[in-house]
Structure formats: C-alpha cells, structure tokens
Amino acid sequence: MASYQTKVGIIGAGPAGLTLALLLKRQGIDCIILENRERTYVESRVRAGLLEQNTVDLLTELGVADRLHREGLPHHGVYLSFNGVRKRVPFTELTDGRCITIYGQQEVVKDLIKANLERGTPIYFEASATTIDGLETDAPVIHFEQQGEVHTVGCAFVAACDGYHGIGRKHLPQGTYNEFRIDYPFSWLGILAHAKPSSDELIYAYHERGFALHSLRSETVSRLYIQVANDDHIDNWSDDQIWDELEIRLSDGNGFTLNRGDIFEKGITPMRSFMIDNMQYRRLFLAGDAAHIVPPTGGKGLNLAVADVTILANALADYYETGQHNRLATYTSDCLRRIWRVQDFSNTMTYLFHKQAEHGSFENQIQQAKFDYIARSTAMATTIAENYVGLKEL
Numbered sequence: 001m002a003s004y005q006t007k008v009g010i011i012g013a014g015p016a017g018l019t020l021a022l023l024l025k026r027q028g029i030d031c032i033i034l035e036n037r038e039r040t041y042v043e044s045r046v047r048a049g050l051l052e053q054n055t056v057d058l059l060t061e062l063g064v065a066d067r068l069h070r071e072g073l074p075h076h077g078v079y080l081s082f083n084g085v086r087k088r089v090p091f092t093e094l095t096d097g098r099c100i101t102i103y104g105q106q107e108v109v110k111d112l113i114k115a116n117l118e119r120g121t122p123i124y125f126e127a128s129a130t131t132i133d134g135l136e137t138d139a140p141v142i143h144f145e146q147q148g149e150v151h152t153v154g155c156a157f158v159a160a161c162d163g164y165h166g167i168g169r170k171h172l173p174q175g176t177y178n179e180f181r182i183d184y185p186f187s188w189l190g191i192l193a194h195a196k197p198s199s200d201e202l203i204y205a206y207h208e209r210g211f212a213l214h215s216l217r218s219e220t221v222s223r224l225y226i227q228v229a230n231d232d233h234i235d236n237w238s239d240d241q242i243w244d245e246l247e248i249r250l251s252d253g254n255g256f257t258l259n260r261g262d263i264f265e266k267g268i269t270p271m272r273s274f275m276i277d278n279m280q281y282r283r284l285f286l287a288g289d290a291a292h293i294v295p296p297t298g299g300k301g302l303n304l305a306v307a308d309v310t311i312l313a314n315a316l317a318d319y320y321e322t323g324q325h326n327r328l329a330t331y332t333s334d335c336l337r338r339i340w341r342v343q344d345f346s347n348t349m350t351y352l353f354h355k356q357a358e359h360g361s362f363e364n365q366i367q368q369a370k371f372d373y374i375a376r377s378t379a380m381a382t383t384i385a386e387n388y389v390g391l392k393e394l
C-alpha cells in the first residue's frame with residue numbers, strides 16, 4: 001500500500017479535473033489526479049464538441065490550445081430550423097464578435113492530459129477512488145484501488161470531478177443539499193461518420209418526426225443526432241435508416257442535401273437535467289457533471305465544468321495566498337448563478353426543438369410561435385446567441 005500526500009486530491013480525469021489541475025499548477029498548488037479508467041479509454045470517449053468562447057480563451061491562456069487553434073473550427077452563427085424553415089442566428093454581430101469552436105471533447109482531453117504530465121502533475125489511471133475519509137478534519141484522505149491494491153492520498157482539499165456516477169456527491173451529508181431533476185421522455189441517437197459536413201454551421205431542427213442536429217468534427221467527419229424514444233435500441237437502426245431519417249428531418253424545402261458516408265461510431269444517450277444546490281462540504285468540493293447534468297441541446301456540459309473549476313481554482317489560490325476561507329465559502333453560490341442560467345438555456349433549447357406533443361397541438365403551436373419570434377425579433381435572436389456562445393461573466 002502506498003500513501004501519497006498532496007494539497008488537492010482530484011478525483012476524475014475528465015475536462016473538469018484536468019483543467020483544475022492545470023489552473024492549480026499555474027498557481028504553484030500541487031495536486032494528484034486519480035482516474036478509474038485507462039488513458040486510452042478517456043482519450044477516445046466520444047462526447048461533446050462545442051466549446052464556448054470562455055472555454056477557448058481559458059485553454060489558450062493555459063497554453064494548451066495550439067492544436068485547438070489549428071484543428072478547431074470557429075463558427076460565427078448557427079442555423080435553427082422548424083418544419084423546414086431555416087433561420088441563421090449570427091453570433092458575431094449579436095454578441096460583439098464572440099463565437100463558438102467545434103473541437104471534440106476527446107481532443108481536449110488528450111491535450112489536457114499531455115500538458116498535465118509535461119508539467120509534472122501525476123495522473124494515476126485505472127485508479128478507482130472508493131471512499132473519502134476524515135472530512136470532519138482538516139486532513140481528508142482519499143482511498144483508491146489500483147490493480148487490486150488499496151492506496152491513499154492524504155490532502156488538504158478534495159476536488160470531486162468524477163462525473164455523474166462518481167463517489168464525490170455521495171460524500172455530501174444528507175440534508176446539506178436539494179436535488180432537482182428532469183428525465184426527458186426522449187433520447188439522442190448520435191453518429192460519427194466519414195462524410196463531408198452538409199452545412200458549414202450547425203443545424204438544430206424540429207420536425208414532426210422529431211429533433212435532428214447536424215454537427216461536425218472536421219472537413220471530412222460529420223457528427224449527427226436524431227431524437228429517439230427512451231426504450232429504443234441502437235440495433236433497431238440500420239445505417240441506411242439513420243441516414244434516411246436525418247435526411248427527412250434536416251430537409252429545408254430549399255434543396256438541402258445530406259452527405260452520407262461510413263458510420264464509425266453510434267450510440268444512444270438519455271436526456272436529463274440534474275443538479276444539486278450545494279456543491280461543497282468542509283474540504284470537499286464538487287465540480288462539473290458530478291454536481292450537474294444538462295441536456296446536450298445547448299452544448300454546455302463541458303463548458304459548465306470548466307467554469308466551475310475556474311471558480312474553484314481562484315478560491316483555492318486565494319486561500320493559499322491569504323489563509324482566508326471567504327472565497328471557498330462562496331464557491332457554491334458563485335457557481336450556481338451560471339449553472340441555473342445554463343439549466344434554463346439547455347431546457348429551453350430542448351423544449352423548443354424536440355417533439356414532445358402531438359403535431360398541431362397547443363404545445364406544438366407554442367413551440368412554433370417561439371421559433372417564429374426568434375426568426376423575426378433581433379432581441380430574441382440575441383438572447384439565443386449570447387447564451388449559446390456563453391455569457392462572459394455571471
């Protein structure tokens with residue numbers, strides 16, 4: 001059994017844990033990262049693709065964005081579509097030049113792992129945190145298992161960046177938080193395909209057969225999603241059926257053609273809004289998906305994880321400089337302002353573009369009215385644009 005010692009013990013090598021480690025290192029604060037999966041697994045897990053301006057700015061400032069700037073695709077607008085009517089929301093003119101960048105989460109994770117290792121932060125892979133002890137003291141201890149052996153990390157603070165299924169949240173005492181959740185009655189079937197993108201910008205589409213999203217990863221790889229029922233299964237869909245369905249839902253009555261290609265990744269993801277309203281207990285702090293989940297319709301999960309750890313790193317740096325707990329004490333409330341804003345935006349986009357009521361019903365006509373309003377009002381389009389690129393400060 002090995003006993004390690006550090007200032008901040010970080011559980012999870014996802015975007016939250018890896019970014020936190022770089023931010024702390026920059027402030028001269030030592031940390032150790034524990035990750036229960038293999039390095040190759042976390043570097044190839046296909047998830048997000050949309051980075052807000054704030055996220056790109058932070059990664060640039062941290063000196064880990066060279067490849068992101070070379071290979072990422074800045075987008076200055078987005079297409080919203082309803083029953084075949086397409087409207088472009090231009091970010092640049094509505095948000096003072098801000099934009100989003102398309103760059104796969106697994107690429108972000110590869111860049112962050114490499115930078116952490118180069119800067120001397122230890123990352124233990126296949127190291128599964130099992131319990132956190134001593135939370136009533138000033139010296140908590142994380143117990144973890146690696147290759148059948150139990151080890152410990154003694155630390156001054158624990159950052160649980162261990163995702164929705166992690167152990168961190170389970171260590172918050174009962175009664176210290178409220179939990180909020182919506183389980184949506186639909187899921188996303190997502191594919192990656194060797195196909196030239198059919199549009200230069202993303203398309204979010206409502207269709208009476210359900211939602212569809214056109215996204216991309218590069219000039220030769222498309223990322224596409226369709227709304228399916230929660231009890232649907234990937235084996236129910238042949239590749240041709242997926243393409244046919246995408247073609248129908250993304251059509252614009254204006255000659256839109258969908259480029260098809262070889263599908264090399266596919267899966268179904270449930271849609272959920274989840275959060276707790278307290279993200280800390282004494283020396284334990286939660287960040288990212290460990291504390292909240294947003295449905296992917298707003299493209300926000302990774303960005304919110306990065307926003308949390310920016311606040312946490314600043315609070316820890318302040319503590320180590322001044323010995324005062326003030327900024328650590330307001331960590332949750334400082335994070336919650338952005339989390340609630342993003343919960344609202346992600347939920348709004350979800351209800352706007354998914355089929356959740358009979359075509360022609362009251363609810364459906366309200367959706368149509370909202371879309372028409374975005375299409376004709378600069379004020380509404382600006383609201384969408386500034387939330388979509390991410391509010392600079394909150």
Ligand code: RFL
Pocket residue numbers: 011012013014015016017034035036037042046047048049050051105127128129130161162163164165166167188190269287288289290296298299300301302303304305
């Ligand atoms: P992660 O990425 O889940 O990382 C947590 C890490 O903790 C590890 N872990 C443990 N390690 C040690 N011991 C334990 N006991 C552990 N338990 C867990 C896990 O192995 C893992 O490596 O959480 P983090 O860092 O908070 O990052 C959150 C993001 O990954 C997530 O919010 C986004 O992927 C959500 N998301 C999107 N976000 C965006 O910002 N833009 C998007 O365009 C976007 N699209 C998406 C998405 C998520 C999707 N899926 C599959 C859920 C599209 C989809 C389809």
Ligand code: PHB
Pocket residue numbers: 047048049050202215216223296297298299300
């Ligand atoms: C993606 O490219 O995977 C993506 C883009 C926008 C979203 C969700 C996912 O809202």
